[in-house]
Amino acid sequence: MRAETLTTPDGAEIALRVWEPGRPARGNVVIGGAMGVRQDYYAAFAGWLAGQGWRVTTFDYRGSGASLPPGRSLRGFRADLFDWARDYEAVVDHAEAALPGVPLHLLGHSLGAQLPGLLCNQHKVSGMLSVAAGSGYWRENAPRLRRTIWYFWWVLVPVATRLCGYFPGRRLRKVGDLPAGVMLQWRRWCLDPKYSVGAEGEAVRRQYAAARFPLLALSFTDDELMTLRGTHSLVDLYENARCEVHRIAPADLAQRRIGHFGPFRTDQEHGLWPRMAEWLGSLARPEAA
Template sequence: MEKLQIRADGDTTLAMRLYRPADSAAPRAGIVIGGAMGVRQGFYETFAKWLAAQGFLVATFDYRGTGDSLPDGQSMRDVRADLFDWAHDYEAVIGATHAQLNGAPLYLFGHSLGAQLPGLLRDPKRVSGLISIAAGSGYWRDNAPQLRRSILYFWYVLVPIATRLFGYFPGRKLRKVGDLPSGVMLQWRKWCLDPLYSVGAEGEPVRASYGAVRFPVLALSITDDELMTLRGTQTLVGLYANAPREVQRIAPADVQARRIGHFGFFREQFSGSLWPRAVESLGQLAGMVAQRTA
């Protein structure tokens, strides 16, 4: 594993990790893992190492203002970033990874937010496909029932007050999501209060951006996801209106597990079941394109 510093938007430094295949052969493909909101890239390390052992060149990263991409000595309250900036960060990592592939395809594994932001890429042509994992629109009515009971208090009371008081969202103190720059949190709030999520909240430019995506989108929807429902996943996938797209459901019983949930897919206990399925899903992306063009 290599720890790298790359640039996004000219003057922003991002922390990126690159996991190379163990042998000297050219990688089968490149994979960029786009993380969930408030989740540091280290969470995906075991999964990334496993993918590298299967012959892939794998990249993880922290969005600007978070994790290792928050410069030493800088307070999060001084970070000026929103979700469009984070999409630019994603794109910078895609570019850095693509440059090392010598023509091999590049895929995205997007966890939650990591499957939402690819619709905002300015140059989606470098991407050959997206595997969406435990992702949905985020609209509050599409949240799982147990979350929906408290989510309006979260969006209308806790988020505005805490963000104003601290100058950022202090999620670690509150045990909610994680620490997030104020611009990110307040924009995410706007998205989650709109039935069409980012497209509804931001209007035609974002609708056109999602519409420009042509790479296939395969969504793996977890039946016991405590945050994302099937309806939320279908809403998100529907935003990629011109892309080949498909939703597949995964239940814990399918892999002889008691629970998967929103985060479980990336835990090592699934290295013999869900992780091989993710690799197999890459092969399905080409078939989705062929079916669309047939």
């Protein structure tokens, strides 16, 4: 693994890590992380996947993880979810340039499967594996979360963000520290029945509709945040992509628990990880299939 810093066209510095396979790469994978989750969380899986012959790139969105400049406070840090989509886009360009002509797949965890609908370089993507992702619309949250999310969106987020100049999630043990622009835009998305497309309007709907890469979405029966309904709502935003949803129960893998964050834990090395690698390998654009 090697660490790199990528400068985006608008001047943001993005920290990324690259795992090279020990043999000619069978494919190129960019892992898009969940909201508030550092790229460190995906390191074990990324290293394992490289061992299966894939070139793998992880990254932190601007203002998060290693992409927050040392000594820089998030107070007043300017970034929103459109900026994070530009970061994702720059990482895709960087990965594609390293292996031109080799299929490039996205592996999106939660938010990481939502933002590709906003990418301007979707034509470089051969397919996306969506993991525990769906619409964040609050009525489609898992039942336990839905009982408390009203307070989160209508009280905690606006008050804490206004007082601190960013969302102090680490202190509150909610999501993680996030730029104010990211959190407040995400709030608007989560309060709209059509999520990002409803909150942002026709231009964003067209961006999602422009995606033509195949999408395979994994939904987990014990996901504490996301429901099957929410997964289908996200998939439906990619209205012109070839989409498929797989519903997985822990018992299918002889596991007691998977949940929203479990797919990338090391106890899945002999369970879910080989299946995810197989599904990545099966993804191909319709014109290449």
